[in-house]
Amino acid sequence: xxxxxxxxxxxxxxxxxxxxxxxxxxxxxxxxxxxxxxxxxxxxxxxxxxxxxxxxxxxxxxxxxxxxxxxxxxxxxxxxxxxxxxxxxxxxxxxxxxxxxxxxxxxxxxxxxxxxxxxxxxxxxxxxxxxxxxxxxxxxxxxxxxxxxxxxxxxxxxxxxxxxxxxxxxxxxxxxxxxxxxxxxxxxxxxxxxxxxxxxxxxxxxxxxxxxxxxxxxxxxxxxxxxxxxxxxxxxxxxxxxxxxxxxxxxxxxxxxxxxxxxxxxxxxxxxxxxxxxxxxxxxxx
Numbered sequence: 001x002x003x004x005x006x007x008x009x010x011x012x013x014x015x016x017x018x019x020x021x022x023x024x025x026x027x028x029x030x031x032x033x034x035x036x037x038x039x040x041x042x043x044x045x046x047x048x049x050x051x052x053x054x055x056x057x058x059x060x061x062x063x064x065x066x067x068x069x070x071x072x073x074x075x076x077x078x079x080x081x082x083x084x085x086x087x088x089x090x091x092x093x094x095x096x097x098x099x100x101x102x103x104x105x106x107x108x109x110x111x112x113x114x115x116x117x118x119x120x121x122x123x124x125x126x127x128x129x130x131x132x133x134x135x136x137x138x139x140x141x142x143x144x145x146x147x148x149x150x151x152x153x154x155x156x157x158x159x160x161x162x163x164x165x166x167x168x169x170x171x172x173x174x175x176x177x178x179x180x181x182x183x184x185x186x187x188x189x190x191x192x193x194x195x196x197x198x199x200x201x202x203x204x205x206x207x208x209x210x211x212x213x214x215x216x217x218x219x220x221x222x223x224x225x226x227x228x229x230x231x232x233x234x235x236x237x238x239x240x241x242x243x244x245x246x247x248x249x250x251x252x253x254x255x256x257x258x259x260x261x262x263x264x265x266x267x268x269x270x271x272x273x274x275x276x277x278x279x280x281x282x283x284x285x286x
Contacts, residue, residue: 003199003243006093007032007059010266011203011246014060018256019050027260029267032059032093032203034246037086038066055090061203061246062092063172067131069141070101070114070124080134087135094202096140096172099124099160111144115151116159121166128167140170140202145177145219147184156181157195170202173243175233176225180209180217189232194239203244206233206266222251225262230269237273245270 009031014022033054040051054060064083067075087095100111114120132139143160164171173196182189208223225247233245245266249259 003201003241005203005244007061007203007244009244010263010270011061011244012259012263013063013246013248013250014051014054015249015253016047017253019047019054021256023050023053026057027263029260029264030058031267032061032244032246034061034063034248035090036065037062037083037092037095038064041082041086051090055092060090060092061094061096062087062090063142064095064097065111066102067097068101069097069099069127069131070112070120072101072123075127075130077134080131084135087137094140094170094172095135095137096142096170096202098144099141099163100144100146113144113146113149114159115153116149116156117151117153121159121162124163125166128163128169132167132169138168138170140172141167142172142174142205143177143196144174145180145184147216149185155187156185157192161195161197164197164200169200171196171200172203172205173201173236174205174207175236175245176205176207176209176229176248177219179229179232180219183215183217186215190235193232193236196240198240201240201243203246204233204236205246205248206230207248220251221248225265230265233266234269234273237269241277242270242273 010029011032011034012030014033014035098111099114101114102111114124178189178192206225206229207221208225210218210220210223212218247259247262247266
């Protein structure tokens, strides 16, 4: 059964500095925007009004930072309800979070890896189910970058797929994270990619990173996307079909025009694969 998506095209993560220009002169190559809800919940004044202007005109997704889905601490149900109100207020199409944790008796201010264990699968899946029950909708979980795998009992791909299946949630596929992890942990990025459940993909992230050494990459979202990551996105489109894809940039923010150039690269790749797919379908009917 083919996947259906709540958003389409090429997206861009929203930065406050860009709100004014985006309202005054909306780019025609952006299909959707993404916000971090923790930065916008209960925000009033100028920025609150401007965000409302944009969400009334364009499709938005939300990508959370502090749900701490893998934490041993109880879920913050009050926070989840605040998220739910934000999603409804701004007609958010998808809410996603990282497959990590960031609290253990207090906030850790970093996204920590969850042990790849059977016990962790059960724990995380039940927490995702609880979040989905409170929100009344499926959420998407993102494959995370990680630099150590404490208590590892299985491979990352098996852990990720088991969580997605047991929780019956969607997947936010981060192309750069696959590439970063493949270098840091010496696995085949394409093999990993092809083992993902395409029918669970909600949308994708693509971003740049920092090379600490030849065999150590840090997922910074602070540089341009490199060619091997663009190539991996091409392979993903070829294998799964075209899915919505969003450019992340959190540090070393360049002018908006530079980011739109990268968004345009996403759009061109999507169009190229859509044309190729149509040609393939045409050949199949002749």
